[in-house]
Amino acid sequence: MTSPLEQKKIKIAGPSVVTANRTWDGIVVYRTAAKSWSADLSEAAIVRNSDEAKALLAESVADDVGAIGPYIAPVQVGADGKIEPGNLREQIRRTGVTIGQSAQV
Amino acid sequence: MYAYDEIDRTLVNERVSEFRDQVKRRLSGELTEDEFKILRLQNGVYLQLHAYMFRVAIPYGTLASNQLRALAHVARKYDRGYGHFTTRQNIQFNWIKLAELPDALEDLAKVGIHAMQTSGNNMRNVTSDQWAGVAPGEIEDPRIWSELIRQHTTLHPEFSFLPRKFKIAITASDHDRAAIKIHDIGLKLIKNEKGETGFEVLVGGGLGRTPFIGKTIKHFVHGRDILSYIEAILRVYNQYGRRDNIYKARIKILVHELGIEKFSREVEEEWQHIRNSSLQIDDEVIEDIRSRFSYPAYEKLPHMPDELRQAAADADFEAWRKNSVAPHKVQGYSIVTISLKPIGAPPGDATADQMDALADLADKYSFGEIRVGHEQNLALPHVAKRDLPALWKALDKLGLATPNVNLITDIIACPGLDYCSLANARSIPIAQELTRRFANHELANLIGRLHINISGCINACGHHHVGHIGILGVEKNGEEVYQITIGGRADEGAALGNLIGPGVKFDEVADVIEDVVEAYLALRERPDELFIDTVKRLGVEPFKERVYATR
Numbered sequence: 001m002t003s004p005l006e007q008k009k010i011k012i013a014g015p016s017v018v019t020a021n022r023t024w025d026g027i028v029v030y031r032t033a034a035k036s037w038s039a040d041l042s043e044a045a046i047v048r049n050s051d052e053a054k055a056l057l058a059e060s061v062a063d064d065v066g067a068i069g070p071y072i073a074p075v076q077v078g079a080d081g082k083i084e085p086g087n088l089r090e091q092i093r094r095t096g097v098t099i100g101q102s103a104q105v
Numbered sequence: 106m107y108a109y110d111e112i113d114r115t116l117v118n119e120r121v122s123e124f125r126d127q128v129k130r131r132l133s134g135e136l137t138e139d140e141f142k143i144l145r146l147q148n149g150v151y152l153q154l155h156a157y158m159f160r161v162a163i164p165y166g167t168l169a170s171n172q173l174r175a176l177a178h179v180a181r182k183y184d185r186g187y188g189h190f191t192t193r194q195n196i197q198f199n200w201i202k203l204a205e206l207p208d209a210l211e212d213l214a215k216v217g218i219h220a221m222q223t224s225g226n227n228m229r230n231v232t233s234d235q236w237a238g239v240a241p242g243e244i245e246d247p248r249i250w251s252e253l254i255r256q257h258t259t260l261h262p263e264f265s266f267l268p269r270k271f272k273i274a275i276t277a278s279d280h281d282r283a284a285i286k287i288h289d290i291g292l293k294l295i296k297n298e299k300g301e302t303g304f305e306v307l308v309g310g311g312l313g314r315t316p317f318i319g320k321t322i323k324h325f326v327h328g329r330d331i332l333s334y335i336e337a338i339l340r341v342y343n344q345y346g347r348r349d350n351i352y353k354a355r356i357k358i359l360v361h362e363l364g365i366e367k368f369s370r371e372v373e374e375e376w377q378h379i380r381n382s383s384l385q386i387d388d389e390v391i392e393d394i395r396s397r398f399s400y401p402a403y404e405k406l407p408h409m410p411d412e413l414r415q416a417a418a419d420a421d422f423e424a425w426r427k428n429s430v431a432p433h434k435v436q437g438y439s440i441v442t443i444s445l446k447p448i449g450a451p452p453g454d455a456t457a458d459q460m461d462a463l464a465d466l467a468d469k470y471s472f473g474e475i476r477v478g479h480e481q482n483l484a485l486p487h488v489a490k491r492d493l494p495a496l497w498k499a500l501d502k503l504g505l506a507t508p509n510v511n512l513i514t515d516i517i518a519c520p521g522l523d524y525c526s527l528a529n530a531r532s533i534p535i536a537q538e539l540t541r542r543f544a545n546h547e548l549a550n551l552i553g554r555l556h557i558n559i560s561g562c563i564n565a566c567g568h569h570h571v572g573h574i575g576i577l578g579v580e581k582n583g584e585e586v587y588q589i590t591i592g593g594r595a596d597e598g599a600a601l602g603n604l605i606g607p608g609v610k611f612d613e614v615a616d617v618i619e620d621v622v623e624a625y626l627a628l629r630e631r632p633d634e635l636f637i638d639t640v641k642r643l644g645v646e647p648f649k650e651r652v653y654a655t656r
């Protein structure tokens with residue numbers, strides 16, 4: 001996993017979000033524009049240049065009680081504004097394992 | 106089974122309340138994640154892709170039925186109804202909530218289970234042969250010594266902040282089921298000419314980014330000196346180990362850089378200072394540990410009971426028996442391996458219901474005892490042969506009688522990109538597809554013993570270097586690519602596999618493995634020449650040709 005420190009000089013290639021895991025239960029969350037966390041990618045704040053990304057990340061890192069391990073992750077934004085994860089890892093974090101779980105909840 | 110004494114019970118309980126307090130302070134913000142991380146790691150709590158992951162130790166792979174029920178309970182109450190058995194006699198839960206972790210730990214502590222030193226740069230769970238104490242021809246039960254080392258190294262201040270994690274494995278049989286040659290320290294229990302018990306000591310084995318097979322550092326260390334000898338190794342490591350570079354921090358790199366001769370001289374010198382200290386073990390200490398291991402009151406039973414004779418007419422039973430049932434040191438009993446590799450399922454997973462049911466079967470048929478092996482399977486160590494047919498029927502109902510132990514579908518795989526935050530590629534779906542390709546039992550049987558090992562990144566948790574066929578997932582331009590090696594092995598003849606050629610894409614892996622297997626079937630000299638022996642005889646070339654000629 002890339003630590004926030006390593007991402008300090010980040011140049012983002014396209015629309016991105018900040019994602020992390022919620023502290024009390026560990027689930028995947030995204031930083032929202034309302035300076036909070038949401039489990040719903042559609043509520044994520046989208047950043048489009050490195051200054052915005054850096055600012056969003058800094059704000060996320062500061063909220064350490066809310067979520068841990070924040071980092072910048074690429075997304076794709078459709079013409080209709082629909083946000084999709086930008087790579088397989090983030091796809092798996094969003095939709096869960098690709099293997100069929102051994103037991104369903 | 107081993108019974109903890111008061112000291113251990115107190116230790117485990119205190120640890121729970123300590124962690125409860127730490128979690129409380131973390132959730133209130135009193136502790137930052139930076140401060141808390143090392144504390145959670147010391148209790149087996151990682152952060153994975155989807156959630157926290159919780160790793161629980163199963164010392165030397167021995168579980169009592171009530172302990173297995175406690176693991177089932179944790180899976181059901183705090184997780185998503187299943188757990189994942191790993192290659193180091195641990196179980197992992199993938200979806201634990203931090204806020205509930207202290208409760209889970211407390212429930213486990215009631216049956217003497219804990220998660221101490223299942224992560225972090227300390228002495229990890231000391232592993233052993235899953236057939237310890239029951240394997241025919243064993244020198245003596247290696248768990249006595251595993252337990253001695255466990256007691257000595259648990260929360261030992263000098264070993265709590267090592268340059269990197271440290272893993273020890275012990276075997277007492279000629280056939281190495283504990284993979285001692287790929288551990289930081291591997292111990293082989295032996296007797297010297299005088300009939301005294303001691304160890305051949307290996308050091309510097311390990312996989313990961315820079316794999317090494319362990320080297321013998323001393324041919325015989327007397328049992329009474331084993332703690333001082335291990336301590337001497339650890340002191341040399343603690344002093345010279347590369348704390349500056351995480352990729353060079355394991356002892357294998359130090360042994361490699363110093364050379365085994367220089368390294369062993371350093372150890373020898375250190376050892377002479379401490380061998381006659383309080384680290385020398387009295388026979389009483391060993392006897393005390395020995396007395397805490399209880400062995401079943403075996404009956405005198407026939408070698409070939411009627412039940413077994415009759416069941417032999419059932420081809421399905423026979424297929425399972427031939428493949429899952431091994432000889433026991435006591436006549437009339439068997440060791441039964443339970444495959445956690447059903448066709449199409451993630452290797453090593455067991456549901457809470459399966460764990461509960463297996464605990465019941467252990468009570469009924471195996472004196473309440475279960476074992477966990479590094480191949481991500483379980484075992485019932487003391488099954489009377491007359492009970493085998495009934496046990497088989499019960500296991501079959503639970504989906505736990507796949508007759509594939511040691512066959513091509515008995516795959517070792519790490520969690521990979523489906524769970525692991527360090528992963529470059531998925532492992533489990535590759536394993537699932539391969540089990541489907543080779544689902545036909547006749548085919549798998551025709552192929553014979555063949556171990557496939559899969560890792561989702563260079564850390565090698567799936568032991569890909571030592572798989573007869575090893576599959577390593579890497580990432581190339583945002584895509585999952587898999588490198589395939591052949592010729593590795595993890596047993597007493599441990600060896601690292603060789604690459605057969607350029608990496609292949611996710612969708613092609615199963616086809617390539619089929620090609621490798623077809624090449625083997627065409628190339629083997631006799632039906633009983635194992636894959637690994639054919640590769641040894643012919644090298645990589647003919648396999649490479651077969652795979653890449655048309656790609």
Ligand code: HEM
Pocket residue numbers: 151153158190191192193197269272310311312313314355518519520524525526527564565566567568
């Ligand atoms: C999912 C969380 C896991 C993480 C974060 C993790 C991390 C790592 C890392 C970083 C290494 C390389 C260490 C080094 O070379 O210094 C490693 C090695 C290893 N891990 Fe894991 N691992 C995980 C899961 C597992 C699982 C599920 C298994 C068993 C199936 C496992 C068993 C091992 C083994 C046997 C090794 C290689 C042997 C060696 O120590 O050289 N790990 N792991």
Ligand code: SF4
Pocket residue numbers: 519520521522525526527528529560561562563564565566567
């Ligand atoms: S080998 Fe890599 S991907 Fe697999 S569990 Fe280990 S760290 Fe994760």
